[in-house]
Structure formats: C-alpha cells, structure tokens
Amino acid sequence: xxxxxxxxxxxxxxxxxxxxxxxxxxxxxxxVSWYQQTPGQGLQFLxxxxxxxxxxxxxxxxxxxGRQFSNSRSExxxxxLELGDSALYLCASSLNRLxxxxxxxxxxxxxxV
Amino acid sequence: xxxxxQNSPSLSVQEGRISILNCDYTNSMFDYFLWxxxxxxxxxxxxxxxxxxxxxxxxGRFTVFLNKSAKHLSLHIVPSQPGDSAVYFCAAxxxxxxxxxxxxxxxxxxx
Numbered sequence: 261x262x263x264x265x266x267x268x269x270x271x272x273x274x275x276x277x278x279x280x281x282x283x284x285x286x287x288x289x290x291x292v293s294w295y296q297q298t299p300g301q302g303l304q305f306l307x308x309x310x311x312x313x314x315x316x317x318x319x320x321x322x323x324x325x326g327r328q329f330s331n332s333r334s335e336x337x338x339x340x341l342e343l344g345d346s347a348l349y350l351c352a353s354s355l356n357r358l359x360x361x362x363x364x365x366x367x368x369x370x371x372x373v
Numbered sequence: 374x375x376x377x378x379q380n381s382p383s384l385s386v387q388e389g390r391i392s393i394l395n396c397d398y399t400n401s402m403f404d405y406f407l408w409x410x411x412x413x414x415x416x417x418x419x420x421x422x423x424x425x426x427x428x429x430x431x432x433g434r435f436t437v438f439l440n441k442s443a444k445h446l447s448l449h450i451v452p453s454q455p456g457d458s459a460v461y462f463c464a465a466x467x468x469x470x471x472x473x474x475x476x477x478x479x480x481x482x483x484x
Contacts, residue, residue, distance in 0.1 A: 264416070293472070295474070302379075302475055303417070303462065303464075305471045305474075308470060315470070352416075352472075361407075362419070362472065364409075365416050366414070366415055366416045367416050
C-alpha cells in the first residue's frame, strides 16, 4: 500500500512569506503528526491531528498552524516566515492515536532566504 | 527541554561487529520507546520498539534493552552491515501520544 506522501519535496521562500505543506497519510490511518528537523536538534514535535481535531501541540509559536480534513489528509501552514524556519518538515501517520509505530513521509525541505 | 538524549552524535564500527547505541530519558511518564533509522533525503523508518513493561525486545539483528531504573535504553545491532550506516533516532512517548526524539546518532559501518 502507498506510504505517507508529502508535497512539495522542496520549497524556497522569502522571509515574511507564508507557506503551506501537505501530507497524505497511509490509507486508513487517522492520526497525523508533524515534526520539524533541524541540524543537531533531532525531530521536534509540532502538532498532532486525529479525526480532524488538533489533539496535541508542541512548543512552537502561533505562526505554525495546521488542519486535518475528513479524509485524514493534513496541511501545515507557517506564516511570516523567518530564516530559522528553514528545516525538514516531516509528517507521520499512524492507525490511531497510539504512536506505537508511526510511519514517516520523506519530508518537505523548506529553505527561507 | 530535551527529554530524550542521545549523547553520542556519531559511532564508527567495523562491519560484522556489534553497534551499541545509547539513549537516556528524563520523563518518568514515558511508557513506550522506539528506534528509527534515517537515510539522507528520506523520512525516518521504524526499526524496533519496546514497552515499559519489558526490558528486552529482539527483532532479527536488532535488540533493544530498557533499564527503567536508570532511565536508559540501548539498541544493539549484530552483526553490523554497510547498509546500517544511517542516523538512528531514539524516541519515547507517554499517554499524550506525541513522540519525543533524541538528536540522533550517526552510525558509520566500515568495511
């Protein structure tokens, strides 16, 4: 079956702009989580969506937001981009809210210039 | 506040030998632990996990050990193969369902 699909794979934006990233989970998976990966920081939890509701949020400013649609697809939005937002953004899906085995997409590499 | 720590940023091991990756955590509420492997330009791939009610879990060449009293877990890879060269992340979760990751350990397997 198809894995987690993230689009676009690469993105270059200018400071101050906003960006929307998309994640299509594995078919049947209802939980989608987003992570930010920067060099030396590992993966930092952004938020989790389950049944179209944000269930959990990490320690990121309000410029980071997201949503989940009825088909479990999720989008993440970052407004007023800063240079420090340059990172690999990873989406993970799991069957339910138990993160016993979350499957990751390939990520979206965002570069802010 | 980094609740999951991988204190060794890199590890070099000869092919055929054992690789031991270590991970420490501070949150006593963590009840599930996972290891992920990541190649460049790819998302992390699940390797193996362990529940807090166990102290060992094996899957082929991979074994994870959990020492709850020390808040420490380790991943053993035996024997190490060239394809094991990657970044390995330790992760933990509690009842809030979010994964807390360590910063990763880059493993290089030498021929």
